[in-house]
Amino acid sequence: MKKLFVFDLDGTLAESKSPLSPDMADLLIELLGVMKVAVISGGSWAQFETQLLGSLPHAEGFENLFLLPTCGTQFFHFDGEWTKVYSEDLSSEERNTIIASLTAALEESGITVERVWGEAIEDRGSQITLSVLGQEAPLEVKRDWDPDFSKRRSIIAILEPLLPGFAINMGGTTSIDVTKPGIDKAYGIRKLVDHLGIPVAEMLFAGDAIFDGGNDYPAQEAGVDSILVRDPRETARVIQTVIACLGDGTTQIVSPGRPT
Ligand SMILES: [Mg+2]
Numbered sequence: 001m002k003k004l005f006v007f008d009l010d011g012t013l014a015e016s017k018s019p020l021s022p023d024m025a026d027l028l029i030e031l032l033g034v035m036k037v038a039v040i041s042g043g044s045w046a047q048f049e050t051q052l053l054g055s056l057p058h059a060e061g062f063e064n065l066f067l068l069p070t071c072g073t074q075f076f077h078f079d080g081e082w083t084k085v086y087s088e089d090l091s092s093e094e095r096n097t098i099i100a101s102l103t104a105a106l107e108e109s110g111i112t113v114e115r116v117w118g119e120a121i122e123d124r125g126s127q128i129t130l131s132v133l134g135q136e137a138p139l140e141v142k143r144d145w146d147p148d149f150s151k152r153r154s155i156i157a158i159l160e161p162l163l164p165g166f167a168i169n170m171g172g173t174t175s176i177d178v179t180k181p182g183i184d185k186a187y188g189i190r191k192l193v194d195h196l197g198i199p200v201a202e203m204l205f206a207g208d209a210i211f212d213g214g215n216d217y218p219a220q221e222a223g224v225d226s227i228l229v230r231d232p233r234e235t236a237r238v239i240q241t242v243i244a245c246l247g248d249g250t251t252q253i254v255s256p257g258r259p260t
Helices: 022-032 043-053 092-109 139-146 151-160 185-196 217-221 232-246
Strands: 004-008 035-041 065-068 075-079 081-085 121-124 128-131 167-171 175-179 203-209 225-228
Touching: 004 167, 004 185, 004 232, 022 035, 022 232, 035 167, 035 185, 043 075, 043 203, 065 185, 092 121, 092 128, 092 151, 151 175, 167 185, 185 203, 203 232
Parallel strands: 004 035, 004 203, 035 065, 203 225
Antiparallel strands: 065 075, 075 081, 121 128, 128 175, 167 175
16 A cells, blocks of 8 residues: 655646746645645745745645655655755855855866756756756756756766765756765655655655656665656646556546456
């Protein structure tokens, strides 16, 4: 029996850097009525607030919701208000090294962009993220920029020897995340096991980047039954299915009949 559904945020629950749709917000609230829900993202707490919580009505069931920004190096639960359980940050020396290396690797890659929307490098405390087109780049521009991941792979190839003591992963549509080694979604999954006492076998995970080099892949590697989704619309169908299976039977799923 699955007790906890873990989701990626960007590209899974919501379009990249965009707020949750009203339909997805309703589905999540409904899901919180039947099981625990966690969201693990490379994004910062500020991103969780604007992208996720800003779209969720303050509803019953928040005690079943657990939020893990920056891959679980931060952990928030709801205790009358959103409360930080812990935060594990990089030292200022580590942050400086990472920022200098990201800048150097992008320059050396020869990849040039015509325009950058907002800051390209964001310090998220426990994670530094390079968003090549900038944090505020329009989604349609970001989607077209590196659909086959080749640009980011070439930047990462330069970056790896510069940052031997760190983990480097692709996230979102244009970004590269740098953290301490071992900080990935598998780390977040272990934090959920520790803090909620729910074994991996009783978890489900859904993400849009469950493939080698994708930032959701470690969750599957950690042994969680994982569902690769194309986009939030597909995630919505997965959630509807789970609610239908675990809920009180009021959600109707229409599917082609099968001979019995
Ligand atoms: Mg994603």
